[in-house]
Structures are given as C-alpha cells and as structure tokens.
C-alpha cells in the first residue's frame with residue numbers, strides 16, 4: 001500500500017519536515033568549494049588545522065598502546081559526562097588561561113560544535129534572541145538558526161565587541177519585548193574577525209551580562225595559539241556563575257578525534273549531561289583515552305609551541321603579501337589563531353567575486369557567511385592555517401588580480417551610470433596597513 005504524500009519529485013518527504021529544518025540551509029558557495037578543493041587551487045577558505053605538523057607515528061603508537069592495554073574499555077560505551085581521567089587533564093589545559101574549576105563541572109563533548117548545539121538546545125526556544133559579534137562563527141550561526149532563534153549582531157572594532165553597542169542593543173531588544181537568552185562570544189583571535197577582546201572590555205561585558213541576567217557563552221578554541229603575546233585571561237576565570245565556557249582539542253591537537261568540552265555552572269552542567277546522553281549516549285571512549293594518554297605523557301605544550309611558530313610564519317606571509325599586493329585595502333592583524341578579515345573597496349561584493357576567484361585558482365570565504373542577516377558583502381575571511389607560506393603568497397597574488405579586475409569592472413559601470421551601493425553595516429574596525437615594503 002502506498003502512503004499518499006505530496007513533497008517534490010526530488011524529495012517526496014519535503015512537506016513533512018519539522019519547521020526548524022527551514023534553518024538548515026547549505027552554504028550557497030558549497031558547490032564552489034568542491035571545485036576549490038582541487039590541488040591547483042590555493043584555498044584560503046577552510047579553517048583546517050595543519051595536522052601534518054603533529055608527530056603522527058608517535059600518536060599511532062599511543063593508539064596501539066591504548067588498544068593493547070585497555071582495549072575492552074576503549075571500545076565500550078562510557079560515561080555521558082566523559083572520563084574522569086580526561087576531565088582532570090582538561091583542568092590542566094584550562095589552567096593555562098587562568099581557569100580554576102572542579103572536575104565535576106566539565107562535560108566532554110564531540111568537538112565544541114556539539115557543546116554549542118547542546119547549550120542551544122537547553123536554552124533556545126523559537127523566537128529567542130542570541131547576541132553575537134558582528135561577524136560571528138558560521139557554525140554557531142547555523143546552530144542558533146536550527147533552533148529558530150534570531151541572532152542580533154553587535155559591532156566590533158580592533159578590541160572586540162563594543163560594550164556601549166551591546167548595552168544599547170540589549171535595551172532596544174528589551175523595549176521590543178524580545179527574550180535575550182545568550183551572549184555568544186569568541187574572545188580570542190575571533191573566527192572570522194581575527195581580533196581579540198581587550199581585558200577591560202571582558203570585565204565590562206561580564207558586568208553588562210550579569211546586570212541584565214544574560215548567560216555568556218564563551219567559545220575559545222584558539223586561545224592557546226597566540227603568536228606575539230598571550231591574550232587576556234579567559235572570561236570564565238573571573239566569573240564562574242554566568243558563563244558557559246567551551247574548549248576544544250581540535251586546533252591545539254587534532255580535529256579528527258572530535259573531542260571538546262563545556263565547563264558550566266552546576267545546574268547547567270547537570271542538564272548538559274542529560275542532553276548529551278539523550279543525543280549521543282556517551283562521547284567516544286577510545287578517543288578520550290588516546291587524548292588523556294597524550295596529555296599525560298607527551299610534550300603537548302611543546303607541540304602547541306610548534307603550532308604557534310608555524311601559524312605565526314603563515315600569518316606573517318599573509319600580511320606581507322597583502323601589504324605587497326593589495327596595499328589599498330584594509331584588514332585585521334590577528335595576534336593568533338587562523339584568520340584575517342579583509343575589507344574590499346566600497347561597491348565590491350566578495351560573494352559575487354568568488355566564482356572569478358576560483359577560476360583564477362584562489363578561494364576564500366565570503367563575509368556574508370558570518371552574518372545571520374545577509375550583511376558582510378564587502379568582506380571576506382582569509383585562513384592562513386593550512387597553505388604553506390609560498391602558497392599563501394601566490395594565493396594573495398591571484399586574489400589581488402581578481403580584485404583589480406572587479407575594481408575595473410565597477411569603474412567601467414560607474415562611468416556609464418549610477419550603480420547601487422552595497423549595503424554594509426559591518427563596523428569591524430580594521431587596520432589600514434602602511435605603505436608596502438619592497439618584497440622584490
């Protein structure tokens with residue numbers, strides 16, 4: 001017997017999805033990225049850590065040891081909250097950023113992406129508001145959208161989110177009767193902006209959130225990857241009641257293990273464990289055991305130093321190339337992490353320019369990906385983590401040629417009549433880099 005259903009010819013179940021799936025939109029530039037992954041393309045698009053810099057054989061030996069010595073436990077279901085052993089180690093990692101907490105307050109998750117999802121699941125009803133930086137992490141925006149929440153972007157400058165703008169926005173949302181549930185922040189080497197929230201602003205923002213009864217979600221996957229000086233201490237180090245802190249081994253070790261964590265006030269932590277169990281029963285036991293082994297007996301701090309040196313060199317290569325090839329544009333100068341945020345001239349559209357860039361064998365992520373409201377057309381994110389310095393220079397050279405062609409096109413059309421200005425509410429402060437050095 002066939003069940004009557006409408007749907008479409010492509011998907012007969014189309015009419016039956018839950019309303020929240022409307023937020024599950026794939027990236028408009030996904031198909032282009034498939035092309036961009038070809039080896040001849042220099043991809044400045046993805047934020048993939050350079051895992052080849054890890055001692056792969058030594059990690060393999062650890063995996064073998066875990067299997068040989070404790071294989072039956074490694075392959076079994078485990079506790080929903082994660083192993084006590086790994087949670088102890090996580091406390092040592094967080095101590096590097098000034099956080100002191102109890103082992104019971106940590107919940108191990110499948111990457112910090114799952115922790116983001118669990119926090120959103122606990123707090124967001126349809127129509128709730130999440131405050132976030134402008135721009136913000138595309139993966140978090142997708143989660144907030146999937147819970148039918150609305151993101152209100154708060155402007156940033158070179159010191160991160162602007163506290164006065166935050167207060168103003170809270171007041172206007174409150175006046176409109178909107179429920180504000182979370183303040184989502186990436187304080188260190190922000191994705192995608194590359195900027196770091198200053199220590200004064202951290203305190204100011206904590207005060208604002210506290211006085212308005214808004215929970216802070218502090219997402220910190222990049223904090224230990226600083227180049228010149230350590231960022232200010234984590235916000236969680238000064239407020240243990242009003243902040244859910246998220247950490248990850250993806251950038252300081254390896255994303256393939258899919259291990260991250262949440263550190264939460266007691267009540268929230270209990271609910272997080274229940275939500276995690278409902279979602280995945282327990283995080284991977286074997287991956288937690290390998291990471292515990294790595295943290296207890298390998299020089300993981302030394303490995304983070306290796307990554308810092310490597311990414312610093314790549315950041316420098318990118319900034320040098322931008323100074324050389326695109327001296328008229330402006331960009332942020334990250335003190336760590338993976339990303340530079342580039343601002344194009346007025347009237348240029350990074351998303352519209354991407355097909356031409358891919359044709360010229362360079363890829364980037366258009367700024368619109370990092371806004372919930374379609375803003376960011378004049379901007380693009382450049383990731384320096386994966387390509388070699390030589391490839392980065394070549395990628396920026398290609399990008400500069402594409403930007404020049406777009407600029408010429410724009411000028412040609414401007415000469416023949418008025419064109420629509422590209423709206424741009426982004427207020428992320430960017431540094432204009434002074435005259436280009438001679439790189440010849």
Ligand SMILES: Cc1ncc(COP(=O)(O)O)c(C=O)c1O
Pocket residue numbers: 047110111112113114137139186191219221247248249250255259260
């Ligand atoms: C700001 C931010 N948060 C969370 C994540 C998710 O990381 P993972 O799930 O690998 O820990 C990423 C990954 O790029 C990120 O940039």
